[in-house]
Amino acid sequence: LSRRARLSLFALAGGGLAAVMVIAFTGLPDFGAYHGVYGRVIDGIGVHLRHGTDLITLLNFDVRAFDTLGEEFILFASVLGIVLILRQLRGEREEPHEEEAQGEHRFAGASAALRALALGLIPTILVVGAYIVVHGQITPGGGFQGGVILATGPLGAFLAGRYLRMKAIAPHLLTEWGDAIGAAGYALLGLSGLVFAGIFLKNYIPLGIPGHLLSGGQLDVASVFVGLEVSGAFLVAWTQFLDQAMVVKGGQR
C-alpha cells in the first residue's frame, strides 16, 4: 500500500471510530448516576455491619476479602518473577561501581540540602505510611496505599546518595521476609476464619466502636498484613533493579 492509500484508510477508520465514540459518549448516564443495587446496600448497612467507616476498605478486606487475596498474590507472584529474571546472570560480576566503593554514587556530589531533605523525609514518610495502614478502616487508604508509602521511605537514603546505606536500612532478608509474612498472614487470617467462624475469611474478631483505631474487626488485621506484603514486595523489586543498575557489572555479552 502506498502512503496515500494507508492515510486514507486510516482517515476512514479513524473518522468512523470517532463518530461511534461520540454517539456512545452522548448516551452515557450522567456523572454520579448509579442504577445498581449493590452499592446502595453496602452504603446503607456497611458501617452498621462491620463498624468500619471507610467503605472501600470494608469492601476490600471483608465483603470481598477473597478478591483481595488473589490481588495480593498477583503482586507476590510478579515480584517473584522479577527476582527470578534479575537473579545474577552468568557473565555478570557483582561488584560495586567505583563511586559505590567510596560509599556514594554519582549523584552524591549534589548538595547538602538534597541530602538533608532526603534523609529528613525518611522518618516522616514511614510515619505517614504506618498511619495510613492502621487507619485503613476509618479514613481513605489502607494496606496497599500505606504499604507503598512505607516502601518509599528507604528510597530516601538512596536519593541522599547512599545506596549501600539504603540496603543497611532495608536489607534483602528483611524485605523478603516482610513480603512473605504479609502474604502468608493474609492467607492465614482467612484460614483462621475457617476455623473460628466456619467460613474462609469470615470476620470473627470483635468489631469495636466505629471510628476508633481498633475497630472493624479483621479490617485492621488484614490491612496490616497487606501493608507488610506490599511494602516488602515493592522494596524487593526496587532493590533488584537497584542492584542491577548500581552493583552488578556487565550483562549480556
Added chain:
Amino acid sequence: MTVLQIAALAAVAVGGAAVVLAPDPLRQVVVLGIYGLSLTMLFFVFQDPDVALSEIVVSTVGLPVMVLLALRKVAEQQRQRKEQEQGDES
C-alpha cells in the same frame, strides 16, 4: 460536572498525549510522573480518595524508579558494547 472535574479531565487528556509525544525516554519518565499527578487529581475530584492515594505513590515514585534504573542499565550496556566493538577494531 463541576469546573474542577472538567479541568482534571482536560489535564489527563493533555498529559496522556504529552507522555506519548515526549521524544526522549528519560524525559518521558518525568512527563509520566506529572501525568500520574494529573490522574491523581482526576480520581480526587471524582470522589475516590482511595485510588488517588494509590495512584500518587505508584505513579510518582514506584514506576519512575523502575524505569529510570532500567534506562541506566540499558545505557551502561550500550556503552560497554560500543567500547568492546572499538576494542575489536583496533
